[in-house]
Amino acid sequence: MLSGQGVIAIWNGIAxxxxxxxxxxxxxxxxxxRVGIPGFRRGRxxxxxxxxxxxxxxxxxxxxxxxxxxxxxxxxxxxxxxxWTKRATAHFKDTSRGLARVLVSSGPxxxxxxxxxxxxxxxxxxxxxxxxxxxxxxxxxxxxxITGVHLCRADDQASGTKTAESRDxxxxxxxxxxxxxxxACMPEALDExxxxxxxxxxxxxxxxxxxxxEYTRLKTDWAAG
Numbered sequence: 315m316l317s318g319q320g321v322i323a324i325w326n327g328i329a330x331x332x333x334x335x336x337x338x339x340x341x342x343x344x345x346x347x348r349v350g351i352p353g354f355r356r357g358r359x360x361x362x363x364x365x366x367x368x369x370x371x372x373x374x375x376x377x378x379x380x381x382x383x384x385x386x387x388x389x390x391x392x393x394x395x396x397x398w399t400k401r402a403t404a405h406f407k408d409t410s411r412g413l414a415r416v417l418v419s420s421g422p423x424x425x426x427x428x429x430x431x432x433x434x435x436x437x438x439x440x441x442x443x444x445x446x447x448x449x450x451x452x453x454x455x456x457x458x459x460i461t462g463v464h465l466c467r468a469d470d471q472a473s474g475t476k477t478a479e480s481r482d483x484x485x486x487x488x489x490x491x492x493x494x495x496x497x498a499c500m501p502e503a504l505d506e507x508x509x510x511x512x513x514x515x516x517x518x519x520x521x522x523x524x525x526x527x528e529y530t531r532l533k534t535d536w537a538a539g
Contacts, residue, residue, distance in 0.1 A: 316419040316464050317355040320380035323466065323493060325410045325430070325523070326485070327369035332405020339402040340373075345531045348375055351391060353382030356532055360428050360525035363501055367523040369408040372430055374495070383413045384472060392477035403483065412468035412490040418448050420455045421462030425497035426527045429504040431511055432490040433520040443516030447494070450514060454496065459503035464495040501526070 328336045345357040360372040377383060395403075410432075435443045447465050454463045473489035480486060496507050501524060512520040 315421060315423075315462065316416055317376040318378045318382075319416050320377040320383055321414050321416060321464075321466055322373075322375040322377070322383065323412045323414060323430070323468075323490065323495075324371075324373040324375075325369050325408070325432075326371050326373075327407035327409075328371065329405040329407060332402065336402055336405060339398050341529060343396065343398055344402070345373075345529070347391065347396075349531045349533055351382075352387050353378045353385065354388075354533070356530065358424075358527065358531075359529045361528050363427070363524045363526050367525065369410075372428070372523065372525050380413070380415045380469070389477070392479045395479040399479065403479070403485075406483070406485045408487060409483070409485045410487045410489055411473060412466075412493065413472040414466040414468040414490075414493070417444065417465045417467055418451050419462070419464040420451050421460065421464075421497065423461050424527075424530075425459075425461035425499055427498045427501040427504060428525045428527065429496040429498075429508050430523045430525065431494045431496070431508060431520055432523075433493070433512070434491045434518040435516050436518065439516035443514065446514050446516065447511075450510065454507040454510060457503070457507055459499040460496065460507060461499060462495070462497035463507065464497075465492075466494070467492050 349357045354377050356376045358374045362370045451463045468490050496504055498504050508522055
């Protein structure tokens, strides 16, 4: 299960010339800094498996409650990006970032393989689609090698708010509307839950990404190390 009732989900690519700095910055400054913010519990990064997944990286932050993402501690960090953050994010490509409420989260733990499914739901179908997806979660969790199934709905206004960190960037794309995160022991175990999920009535324009876990940071002081 996820460690809290709110998440930040970030999909991004990276220019080749910025790859080495991205890894150093993400490991030694950025994720430790974010997870050190009051209310943040865990940060995880994943890298794409196979050529059909874009963008290459997926990062997930789990927080106590969605309100943490609207709180002053987090806003202060977004409005005071470090010099290293400015250098590293200058190489980002195709970035989509969603601040979301966790609608349901189930499963025995984290998995090394992850599928992200971004999708839309029309307003007229929102409640029926939500109910259908929530009913589907226990069915997916029961499948072989599935360790977690999480359904999230992004807040458009919160996701789209401009800050000093994002204001001048040209890589940022539209945030996700709804998304599901499917965790498994092995990548091939994700095939069946992905198939069932995208077949749910009311889901539109599903974008599926498949990722392998690279790094996790739990709660520490804000400084790296």
